[in-house]
Every structure is written in C-alpha cells, then in structure tokens.
Amino acid sequence: MTDPSIVPRDAIRSREKEGAQTTPLSDGWDVVVVGGGPAGSIAAYQARMGGARTLLIDRAHFPRYKTCGGGLIGATLNSIPDGLDETPVVDVFRASFTLRGRLFTTRRSRERVLSLVNRDAFDAELIAKARSAGVVVWEGTKVTAIRESATSVELETSRGGVFASAAIGADGSSSRVARFVGVATRQVDLGLEVELDIDGYRDEWGDRIHLDWGPLSGSYAWVFPKRDSLTVGVIASKGHPDETREYLRSFLATQGLDGARVLRESGHLTRCRTRDSPLGSGRILLVGDAAGLLEPWTREGISYAIRSGRIAGRLLAEATRDHTQTDWANVQDQYRNEIERDLGAEMEAGRALLAAFRKAPWLFYLLLARTERGWRQFARITRGETSLARAYRHRSVRWLAKVISLPGGGRQ
Secondary structure (H helix, E strand, C coil), rough: CCCCCCCCHHHHHHHHHHHHHHCCCCCCCCEEEEEHHHHHHHHHHHHHCCCCEEEEEECCCCCCCCCCCCCCCCHHHCCCCCCCCCCCCCCCCCCEECCEEEEEEECCCCCCCCEEHHHHHHHHHHHHHHHHCCCCCECCCCCCEEECCCEEEEEEEEEEEEEEEEEEEEECCCCCCHHHHHCCCEEEEEEEEEEEEECCHHHHCCCCEEEEEECCCCCEEEEEEEECCCEEEEEEHHHHHHHHHHHHHHHHHHCCCCCCCEEEEEEEEEEEEECCCCCEEEEEEEEEHHCCCCCCCCCCCHHHHHHHHHHHHHHHHHHCCCCCCHHHHHHHHHHHHHHHHHHHEEEEHHHHHHHHHHCCCCHHHHHHHHHHHHCCCCHHHHHHHCCCCHHHHHHHEEEEEHHHHCCCCCCC
C-alpha cells in the first residue's frame, strides 16, 4: 500500500496545473519538521498536541551521538513536556573556576546548580515523547530539496516527495532549510570536545562542573560530569583552530585529565544570527540552531532550541487548523515577536556581556568566583530562577559592561 504522504513529482505538477493548490491537501501533512534534535522534536510534539498532522524527518537514526556539553539549565527543564523519565541525569551542586588555568576557586550550593545529560539519550527520549503524542518519525531520511508555493511546502527526500501546509526547519547550524530561507549569522565559534572515561575520576568530578576563562578572546573551557563519562571542551571564535586545539590540550593537562581514556573526540561550529536575520519565510519557521538562536556569551543553545520549538509548533498548529483562512505574514510576525520578546532579549544581553568578557575576563572571574552576590546570580540563572536578560537589566550591570567595552576599558 502506498504511503499517502509520499507524492510523486509529476502528481505535484498535475495538481498545480489543475488549480488544486487553492484547497487544503487531503493526502499531505499539516506540519513537517526537518531535524530531530531538541528543537525539532519539541516543535513536532507541540504541533501534534495542537491537533496538527505532523511528520518529523531526520537523516540520523536515534539514539545518535551529538557534540554538546549537555548542560540543562532551569529554562530547559521547565520547557520539557512531562520531564525526563529515561535519560540519566547528573545534578551538580559545586562549581569551580579558574582564570587561564590559575586561581582555582570552588563554590557550593545547597540546591542543584546544573543538570547534565548525554545528548544521545536526551534526544532519543524527546523523539520518543513526540512519537507517543502521535508524531510520525522518519529516521535515516535525508531532505534533498525544498520548494514553497503560496499554498504548500514540498520537500524532496530520500524516501520520496512530501507535501505539507507548513514546515519547521530544525536541522542544526548547517541547516538546509536555513539556507533556503536566507539566515544571516553574525558570530561563528569553534567548539572542540573530548569524552573521557570517568572511572578513576568520579570522586573528584561526580557533582562538580569546572569553568576556565581562557587565553583566547571570548574563550572558555569546561568539564561536565555525566553518568559514565566526563565531557571536556573549549570554545573560541572560528579562525584560530591551532590555538583552540592547544587550549584544549593545555586545559586537559592543568585539570589532570590528560591521562584519562578518550572515548570520543569531536568538534562543531556554533552560529548566532544577526539581529535582522529572518526567522522564517512564507509557511516556514526556523527554530534552534537552524535559526541561529543561542546565547552569544556562553553559547548555550539547548534552552533556545526547546523554547523556540514550543513556540513554532504551537503557532503552526493554530495556523493549519483552517488552511483557507491563514494569514501567513501574520504568523511570521507573531513568531518573530514572541522570539524577540524573550530569546531576543537574552541574546542582546549575551552580546553585550560577551563584548565585555572579551576585554576583561579577569573581572568576570572575580565577580562569579570570588563574590557571593555574583555566585548566587550565576546559580539563579542556571536554575532558571531568573534569566540573563533580567540580570542585565540591573543598572549597575549595564553600566559596568558599557564601561569595560569602551576603548581602554577592562585593562588589568
């Protein structure tokens, strides 16, 4: 029996000639989501819960490895439907800090500071939640072409053609859908990571994360403990691969981890959108990394992926209930307004803080590692009790960031 969601290209052309594009497609989907990471799976889940017939497509088979520190801040945990039941979670209550490998300081909290997961298990559970809600998932399926008309979105895939009333691009920082829409990025960074066997290091690292403000402009490094491994990584501006690799090597040595067994090595690029970059076009919305949505200073992206996915899925479920009455320009405006109000404000705060951090990492070290107020604010942000945008609204924080960013500001 032929899958009704696969439509031959000659049939598509025939429908267009006959004028059938002016009515809803009975054999297509309401929403198709490209990409099965957190942004895509949550978007698909939200669309299906809103009543949309939803298809999710990803070229990988889940579970699959994903380069990522796996840190889940409170904003992420608060946005996951029904929480996490299957993913092993490590809660940390301590954080240590160094400045270029020196001036070691440890901070403790009675409450959880951060939760850490392996992305393979985390992403697989979110996919399972989408499936349980009724989303149809095509794994191992590659999207090869995208077309959009005034009445539908058509995808060519390795399984055949797909018709949908609307689409969501959630296919990561190298997104094919983002290229189709015309996303512009402003900040590109290179992240390098190694996964290490935690055996022999569990007592030291079981409930502690470590952050180092690094020698490259805007760089930092981290050690994040997982159930069976340690994720160690560094991130810095793209264009300095040798220096970034040397930073990772020296960081491993200063943490006493250069002798640990390496389970996996990987790297990735993160991309932040420009302020005026499109978040979609026509019947297509972009979410997460595909839209260039992540916090510019820390490069945290999971919460941005999940929150933008929830918004996009909800809006497209509403938009596809009555195919003949939808004002798609209004849908685009609604999406942009909701993203800019929350995530956009946080990105603006992150841009300002990154500019100051590039000039005076020592000051950020002193504030977060050595002052009680700075440490409490850090922990409140990671727990989701406040946000970077709200913290940046304080007059003293804005004034300090502005002064540091002036020519000659931030000198030791």
